[in-house]
Amino acid sequence: MIPVYSVAQIRAVEAQEKSKRGETSLMKQAAAHLASTAVAMLAEGHSTEPAFVVALIGPGNNGGDGLYALAELQQQKISTLALQCHEQINAEAAAAYQAAGGTILDLSDGDGELANASLVIDAIYGLGYRAGSDVPSVPAGVRVLACDVPSGLDPETGVAQDSVLRAERTVTFGAMKAGLLSVDGPLVTGEITVADLEFDFSSVQPGTQLVDEQAARELLDQHRSWRDAGRHKYQRGVLGLIAGSDLYPGAAQLTAKAAVACGVGLLRTHVPDSIQPLMAVSVPESVPLDDEQIKEALSFSRRQIHGKSAKIKAWAIGPGLDGRTPPTGAIADVFASPQPAVIDASGLDVVPAGPSEQPRVLTPHAKELRMLLGRAGVKITPDELSQDPIRWTRWAALAYNAVVLLKGPTSYIVAPNGDSLMVSHSAPELATAGSGDVLTGILGYMLSDSSLTGTEGLRTVPNRRMMELTACAAYIHGHLGRVTAADGTVNASRLIDNLPKVMKQFGF
Numbered sequence: 001m002i003p004v005y006s007v008a009q010i011r012a013v014e015a016q017e018k019s020k021r022g023e024t025s026l027m028k029q030a031a032a033h034l035a036s037t038a039v040a041m042l043a044e045g046h047s048t049e050p051a052f053v054v055a056l057i058g059p060g061n062n063g064g065d066g067l068y069a070l071a072e073l074q075q076q077k078i079s080t081l082a083l084q085c086h087e088q089i090n091a092e093a094a095a096a097y098q099a100a101g102g103t104i105l106d107l108s109d110g111d112g113e114l115a116n117a118s119l120v121i122d123a124i125y126g127l128g129y130r131a132g133s134d135v136p137s138v139p140a141g142v143r144v145l146a147c148d149v150p151s152g153l154d155p156e157t158g159v160a161q162d163s164v165l166r167a168e169r170t171v172t173f174g175a176m177k178a179g180l181l182s183v184d185g186p187l188v189t190g191e192i193t194v195a196d197l198e199f200d201f202s203s204v205q206p207g208t209q210l211v212d213e214q215a216a217r218e219l220l221d222q223h224r225s226w227r228d229a230g231r232h233k234y235q236r237g238v239l240g241l242i243a244g245s246d247l248y249p250g251a252a253q254l255t256a257k258a259a260v261a262c263g264v265g266l267l268r269t270h271v272p273d274s275i276q277p278l279m280a281v282s283v284p285e286s287v288p289l290d291d292e293q294i295k296e297a298l299s300f301s302r303r304q305i306h307g308k309s310a311k312i313k314a315w316a317i318g319p320g321l322d323g324r325t326p327p328t329g330a331i332a333d334v335f336a337s338p339q340p341a342v343i344d345a346s347g348l349d350v351v352p353a354g355p356s357e358q359p360r361v362l363t364p365h366a367k368e369l370r371m372l373l374g375r376a377g378v379k380i381t382p383d384e385l386s387q388d389p390i391r392w393t394r395w396a397a398l399a400y401n402a403v404v405l406l407k408g409p410t411s412y413i414v415a416p417n418g419d420s421l422m423v424s425h426s427a428p429e430l431a432t433a434g435s436g437d438v439l440t441g442i443l444g445y446m447l448s449d450s451s452l453t454g455t456e457g458l459r460t461v462p463n464r465r466m467m468e469l470t471a472c473a474a475y476i477h478g479h480l481g482r483v484t485a486a487d488g489t490v491n492a493s494r495l496i497d498n499l500p501k502v503m504k505q506f507g508f
């Protein structure tokens, strides 16, 4: 997992490091990482033309990094040019670049050269950016490598101004900054590399942790137990799905299909009688579940929870439920059960707040999170939520005593004790109707798989494990979005078609 820090935390550690190692030596170290990424990008370009790297240089240390990086490229016989975007630039770095044979021009004199560049290094603003004057633009199609932070992106909030310089890659120094991962960050940074400057963060608690592919794989490996891997379908995992309505028959089918595509042992579906025939045809693997059977399964599970044969291992509640209809007695009983559950969509209208025996994941998008908070007596505006999403997700996690996954371009996953994880840079194409239902199917499947939850013989799933499995499901969902977008437009059914292949890639 990659720790994520605030600008203030990074500034504090940077100040200590500067006093120990000197500002110029840090800048040169940062520049070496920047230059080696530039060289790697040029090598990927397969151009037959000689390489030509142009850097846009700002007034602070970000510009200094850019100049030292150009000096390194000059030494490697790569032709370069620095374009000065402000009256002042770092004098020592400028002298070092010129000593290496480099040329510095005012932006207004040299901007015509941007179109000839094989690569542009954006070294205008980094950590010191504040929203304000426009950022110079780069001709369409020219590749951009951002130094530390794309210029025009707030490194703390992730809010970008319209003229932000969108990058193909960002090399960020010392630590991952929150703003690279939030709000507009994922749309403008491209691929991020954290360059290790050997900073000592030992006395600083990260705000949150980013789950990337390696972390998702490690978490899954850590939680997987060969002992509980199912030998028959009941052991493999039985998921109870409570979903669907005359108004929204599709959501129940999408969630059911996603769980089946993941390889669930058995899917039991509680849907209105009117859509049961549809379900039988579209998801023939599913077995109907009525109110009586839910009650029977719950009482059986309570008696057997320490044994090997709880009838339903986990629940997925909410996709396509008619929010106008009050919950039936059976659903209320499920909420009172000790089996893990994922609760989405209209299930969020009825999930009880306060302490509960059931380990739960709530999966709201922003509007649903505000509704959940409102039900708990906390009224916030959309702006307040977007300014500090983790804070408000924490409120909900505490109020509902549940893991809360706030869905969006960046997903935040928070446990009731306030611990948090995040998943970023998934795929904007996931913003399509029904993709949330697919996520509910994936997570429902994972919670029903006792080789992951460890519920065979255990009474409950700890919140930490619920949070980590939820982050893995969100990561896999994002990856599924990327895989699906790679060869066509994205819709929920195409996501489901690709699920078996993607789940296999993650060891299922």
Ligand SMILES: NC(=O)C1=CN([C@@H]2O[C@H](COP(=O)(O)OP(=O)(O)OC[C@H]3O[C@@H](n4cnc5c(N)ncnc54)[C@H](O)[C@@H]3O)[C@@H](O)[C@H]2O)[C@@H](O)CC1
Pocket: 010, 011, 014, 026, 027, 028, 030, 058, 059, 060, 061, 062, 063, 065, 124, 125, 126, 127, 128, 129, 130, 131, 132, 133, 147, 148, 149, 173, 174, 197
């Ligand atoms: N944080 C670290 O540990 C390290 C930081 N280094 C570099 O230092 C950078 C931070 O340096 P600085 O603090 O000098 O900050 P920046 O280089 O980001 O820029 C600050 C300057 O830009 C001006 N400015 C900011 N936004 C503006 C706007 N919208 N319009 C006009 N002017 C604007 C400010 O007035 C100030 O003069 C980092 O981003 C990174 O590139 C590296 O050299 C080494 C390690």
Ligand SMILES: Nc1ncnc2c1ncn2[C@@H]1O[C@H](COP(=O)(O)OP(=O)(O)O)[C@@H](O)[C@H]1O
Pocket: 365, 406, 407, 408, 409, 410, 411, 426, 427, 428, 429, 430, 431, 432, 433, 434, 435, 436, 437, 438, 439, 477
């Ligand atoms: N811009 C985006 N980039 C990446 N993922 C997104 C983006 N917008 C939405 N998502 C993801 O798509 C899914 C949408 O879920 P949801 O809002 O419940 O939609 P629906 O109810 O239509 O299925 C969530 O997993 C969310 O994280």
